[in-house]
Amino acid sequence: MSFLLTARQPCYNRPCPPEKRMFKEELNPVETIILRTLKSLKIEWDAEIVWSSTPFSGEWGFGTAIGFQAAAKDAAAKDSGVKNIPQRAQEIAQALVKAIGAPAGFVSVEAVRGYINLSIDPQVYARRVVDTILADGENFARGDAKTEKVMVEYSAPNTHKAFHVGHLRNVILGGAMANIFEFAGYETVRANYWGDIGWHVIKWLWCYLRFHKDEEPQGDRTRWMQEIYSQATQLVEDQPEMEEEARKLYKRWDARDPELIALWERTRSWSIEGIMQIYEVLGEHFDVFFFESEVEEPGKKLVEELITRNIAVDDRPNGGTVAIKLDELLGLDKETFRVLVVLRSDGSSLYATKDLHLAIKKFDEWNIDRSIYVIDVRQSLYMKQIFKTLEIMGFKQSLNCFHLAYEIVNLPGDVTMSSREGTVVMFDDLLQEAVKRARDIVQQKNPGLSEDLKAKVALSVALGGLKYPLLAVDTNKVATFDWESALNFEGQASPYIQYAHVRANSILARAGDIPAPVSPAYTLEAAEITLLDRLSRLPETVQRAAQDYKPLHLANYVYDLAREFTNFYQRCPVLRADENMRNFRLRLTAAARQTLKNSLALLGIQAPDVM
RNA sequence: GCACCCGUAGCUCAAAGGAUAGAGCGACUGACUUCGAAUCAGUAGGUUGGGGGUUCGAGUCCCUCCGGGUGCGCCA
Incomplete structure (x- = not known):
């Protein structure tokens, strides 16, 4: 018999939708070679190949555990004689790496303990990520039109x-x-x-x-x-x-x-x-x-x-x-x-x-x-x-x-909370208190702003402060409301993310115009690579959030992005850098600003220009 | 009784079956004559409630127990 709630369960275990993979041009030929090679090794493979980012800081690349999965299939086959799967996985990974050779767009292809790791050339892809974001603007990460029409009550x-x-x-x-x-x-x-x-x-x-x-x-x-x-x-x-x-x-x-x-x-x-x-x-x-x-x-x-x-x-x-x-x-x-x-x-x-x-x-x-x-x-x-x-x-x-x-x-x-029993905290009371607190902090941090602007900033910070924690926790967790934590806007909270946007905006405002497209002619810092990698992932994150019914994915994403952008501007001088570096970093800053804004917008949170 | 959900660092929570389980708060030590300190760097903190199982690989899947929450004929 069919239980309805299983009919529409989110499909997990779906990696990035191919349509939105920013590196599909490079990865697709590699996948073709992998599939062909597995076939020649007499290993059946009909599933998708799952790529995740390599977990090494400062490197930019994709890894897959397909060696293990292939080895497991191999071992399951009759008469294969395969006993040690990790060892076999490494053998398969090595065979695949050999077959893959030196494909266009990658600087290295390695077999590491059963995994296959591909490193892309950051100098080339840095530009692609930034240019794509700045060209798409507020439509960056928008998915292709689907045929399905959805009602959300x-x-x-x-x-x-x-x-x-x-x-x-x-x-x-x-x-x-x-x-x-x-x-x-x-x-x-x-x-x-x-x-x-x-x-x-x-x-x-x-x-x-x-x-x-x-x-x-x-x-x-x-x-x-x-x-x-x-x-x-x-x-x-x-x-x-x-x-x-x-x-x-x-x-x-x-x-x-x-x-x-x-x-x-x-x-x-x-x-x-x-x-x-x-x-x-x-x-x-x-x-x-x-x-x-x-x-x-x-x-x-x-x-x-x-x-x-x-x-x-x-x-x-x-x-x-x-x-x-x-x-x-x-x-x-x-x-x-x-x-x-x-x-x-x-x-x-x-x-x-x-x-x-x-x-x-x-x-x-x-x-x-x-x-x-x-x-x-x-x-x-x-x-x-x-x-x-x-x-x-x-x-x-x-x-x-x-x-x-x-x-x-x-x-x-x-x-x-029950309105019948009167045990409620009225939304209006909460908002007013939140706005008041935000207003006090704006006054303290940025007294030069006009009163009108202070009020606007306070409202967007207060609203973000109230909304974000509701989205940054999974839906199956019971939430407890208390004034103290509801009004605490420190740490992993919306103001931190909004502040990252403000800082990006501030740098760009000092610079004037955003420079013309440019490739970095210098060796990118780890902080830049991490940031670029994160930026490239918004499209797939949007798809996954829709697929899994989880705004949480975006809440996590935008916080990570804010942290990585903050890390970038702390370590990498932008305005004081030499021409090529300055130009590329300005564009990277603009791309981060845009992506922060787009992500926050999906959560219903505004990205102020100053605060 | 029949179901569903939760249990991860002192607290609040993250974590595509995959590489070294990560953040914030709190605690401690540092950084503003530098693109804005609503910030950053560092230290400490874990047998992922217990026990079995599946798997090459489990915080994640299955079973079971413990602890907490929720729902189950005229509420919405």
């Missing part, structure tokens, strides 16, 4: 509630993921799905009518909405008669009482406006908004269809629910998918009612090929149930649905 906020830092991880992750898909060459649709109806909204409306009638939101709308929501929750939880009273409002809702609907529309728009402001600050935009309220009725119709088709069981006559007994339908003895309730006993809709319809609507109306859901890990079983149900319904594209799960953000002591 993320954020999915509830109206009438807080937007807290627990929600931040979702937006930042989803936004970065969408950026990456788009840049990798996929046509990308950013979708947001608003929870604008349900018990939380009914409670809110009840509380408003009862205690806040005719009030208008004061100041921070989202906060004001949250305060009423907290009050409503508390009242309903503490006093059963209050809950009863609030629930009565459902009747008016179901009857589409015009007055109530009008109030809902007005209050809902307050919430939406407030949250849209947050998106604007974060630099997020969406191509399409779905609303729970608009998919509720079609969802119910879909459930009727499921009942008719004997997929869902209608137990309402006995006071039960409408449910899909997945394990039973699939004939599974072991509990796997369990039961998905798709309609309440009173006939009202649930999350699943709407999600089933919406899943199909996405493909039908947007003509997408893949549908990605950025939703926290606690909904993994639920997502599996939805996708499986779609599959049972015969909706083949269910195989192209993928749940991008991420762990939640807790408060210290494993306290889960």
Whole structure:
């Protein structure tokens, strides 16, 4: 049987996509020789050849462990008599090296303990890397256009509630993921799905009518909405008669009482406006908004269809629910998918009612090929149930649905943030504090800047400071929010990367124009080679991040790049160097600046010119 | 009970089944008359939770145990 979540697992073990390898012209002929030689050695080989960079500082080259893999195959073959695989690997590597000879573009070809190492000529390739980056500019590392169209659903906020830092991880992750898909060459649709109806909204409306009638939101709308929501929750939880009273409002809702609907529309728009402001600050935009309220009725119709088709069981006559007994339908003895309730006993809709319809609507109306859901890990079983149900319904594209799960953000002591319980840190509070701190540091480091510029820099540093740590940790790690570390911008953090960009910019500003293309006529320093090697890798990193659904790859990449650029400018004088060296290093600096900027942009982080 | 996730330096985390497991923070020692010190150089810190297995090769894959987190019929 097929588990859907394995159908769309990221494909690991895929090296750099050939289309984006900056040295394919040189490596391809070598690969041809290797394959031909292996054939003549009677060793079967049909996989890709994986090249990784050689791990020796100051050298620039590619290595492959193919000798080991070939030796292992050789040993597995009957009658080969091969016992000592490392020894055989070295023999094969030597044979391959002999066959490869002295190919164009490489300065050395060696067999080392079973590995084959090719060193490229840095003087030649240094120029290629730099020229490519400067010619491509902000499109450097953009992938070739793919035929696949991808939708990324993320954020999915509830109206009438807080937007807290627990929600931040979702937006930042989803936004970065969408950026990456788009840049990798996929046509990308950013979708947001608003929870604008349900018990939380009914409670809110009840509380408003009862205690806040005719009030208008004061100041921070989202906060004001949250305060009423907290009050409503508390009242309903503490006093059963209050809950009863609030629930009565459902009747008016179901009857589409015009007055109530009008109030809902007005209050809902307050919430939406407030949250849209947050998106604007974060630099997020969406191509399409779905609303729970608009998919509720079609969802119910879909459930009727499921009942008719004997997929869902209608137990309402006995006071039960409408449910899909997945394990039973699939004939599974072991509990796997369990039961998905798709309609309440009173006939009202649930999350699943709407999600089933919406899943199909996405493909039908947007003509997408893949549908990605950025939703926290606690909904993994639920997502599996939805996708499986779609599959049972015969909706083949269910195989192209993928749940991008991420762990939640807790408060210290494993306290889960909950707007219901009011245990939240509001995004706005965090941002304001972060901006304040960043502003203080700018003031201290660069008092000469205009006030306007200081404010701009502080905002981009603060936002980067908040975003980067959420992207630089793998999605399956639980995050703990505490003020101290959230506002600590030292070390492996966004300001360090932004600062590297600023320094590059500063050198270039002093130099004036970027010189014309030039090859280095001197022996490159190790720091330069390391930097060039890293620069050449952004294209493959973008592809890998998209393939693995991991902005983390880029977060790691851009930090490494920043560190290597910093190392370069500390060791290698640029402006004071002789003409050829100065010109090449200026171009290298410009290439680093561009690549830092492009990489940060994919993470949704701005690269300031000064700070 | 059935599943999923986590466990790597004192702390927070990296690490394409591949070459010597790397960063940051914290600690200690140094570097601003030098392209900007939000920086850099150096020192210390590890039997990758324990035990089996697969493999030429395991932090990475499989099994098992321990410790922590999460989910599992009318919440979203």
